[in-house]
Every structure is written in C-alpha cells, then in structure tokens.
Amino acid sequence: MPELPEVETTRRGLEPLVRGATVSGVVVRNHSLRQPVPRDIATSLLGQRIDELERRGKYLLFRTVEGTLIVHLGMSGRLWVVEAQTAPAKHDHFDLALANGNVVRYRDPRRFGLVLWQRGDPLEHKLLRDIGPEPFSDAFNTQWLYAQTRTRSGAIKTTLMDSHLVAGVGNIYASEALFRARINPKLPARRLGPARCATLVETVREVLADAIKAGGSSLRDYVNSKGEAGYFQNNFSVYDRAGKPCLVCGGAIRSLVLAQRSTFYCPRCQAR
C-alpha cells in the first residue's frame, strides 16, 4: 500500500537511473489496470528521452519533451529496476526498457494502479488537474486548511484524505498526523480553529517527512532485483495498533471506521 512516502522513495531511487535515458523498449503484458494502459503507449514512448522524474501527490511523472508517462502504484504497485533479460513474474504488467541498459518494471497484483501517457503538460490531465497543494509546499498552510475546512461537516480524518484539500495524504498518515496533533479523527472539520489547523499542517508534514527519511535507509530495496520490502511500517504510533498501548499515555488505541476506512486513534490523547 504505497503512500506518499513510498512513492517519493521510489522516485528518489529511480531518478538517477532514468534521468537522461532514452526509451528503447516498452512491454505491456496486461493492459487491464484501473484504467486501460493506452494501446499506443509504446509508440508514444519509444525514442523519447526522460528528462525528469517528478511526483505529484502519489502520481509519478516521467517527463519527456513530448509528454509524460504517468504511473500510479495504486495499493499494491511497485516500480523498480531490473537487469535486462530478467524474467517477468506473474503480476509484472509493464516494462520500460532504457538505452542505458536499465529496465524499469511495474508490478501490481491488485491492479488498482495506472500506467498512462499524457501528451503535453501532465498537470492538465484530468486525474491531476484538481489535486490540492503538495503537503511540503508553501501553498499548504494554516490559512488554506482553515479556509478549506469551513464548510466541511465531515470528519477531519476523512477531509484530510480528500486530495483536493492536500495531495497524497492516505489512510495511514491521516491517522498518524491526527494523533501527533492530538485531534480526534471524528471531529467535524469545520470545528477546527486556526491554532489546530496550524498544528495539523505541521504534523502532516512531520509524519510524511519522517516516513520518507525512514525510507531512505531501504532505498536500495526499490531498485534492486527483488523490488520487495521497502515498506517502513512498524514506526506507526496508532495505525494498525488497536488494543495496544498508546505510546504517549499508555491507554488502549482504538479503531473505528470513517467513510469506509479503518481509522486508529488514542481516545485519551485525542479526546476532542
């Protein structure tokens, strides 16, 4: 379940291996992802040079002069580099072969991910157009969060996961950020005052930055021939810790479902 930190770690691992390289081959073994992989994606990509590997929310953007390969890892996707001739496994749906000898391989058992080609500016793509500010950008700030939550009666945890409000905050880090901010996940978003908005902006950035930092140590796992591991759990304060002691107060972590998503919090530390 790649969240923003995993996507960013993937980006950092792959960037030096793909930047400046020319696409020499494209293999699509299964077009059936969340959206169909475009039939002409090979034609679009062949011969293009990858100038940049960027991230927007949880989308990876392989930019070329003519357009952009957009990749989303969905919930079970992985992207890493294998040696040429490495035999594909069952769910290896897509390969991007580069003239420098590297082969970028996409594996996604549950196929919630995406592999798309967008001519021109990728940020104009329908899926990216309306995404909110990046969590580490200046645009994601107290004023923005406060203004955006005024009309929201839904739970702040659910609101935090709305990509229009802030890009890339998924289920795990929504719970984690609220725990650090000592805010109850069920609190209606509009009831947050400026001070708590300021805290939340900070803790969202903190939990994501910490996870990216932790991912740095397992960076290699994203570019070696295994492509496994590289997931930095075990550092969670509340996520998936129902019934276990709160690391701050020792009380039992509780779980509940909000908007069909599992949610974890400490009822004592996050009383309101």
Added chain:
DNA sequence: CGCCAGGCCTGCACGC
C-alpha cells in the same frame, strides 16, 4: 472457504 483491506475514481442523493 469467505471476507476484506487498500487508493481513489465515479455516480448518486441531498441541501442550499
């Protein structure tokens, strides 16, 4: 064996 998480889009219902 059956259930269900997980990201996130789409479609629908609702209220202003």
Added chain:
DNA sequence: TGCGTGCAGGCCTGGC
C-alpha cells in the same frame, strides 16, 4: 439550476 458535499460502489488479489 447548479454546485459543494458526503456517502456508497467498484475495481482486484493475497492473506487471514
């Protein structure tokens, strides 16, 4: 009317 909002459904497989 139209829009913002909230909620449910759907996709899919591995793991419990």
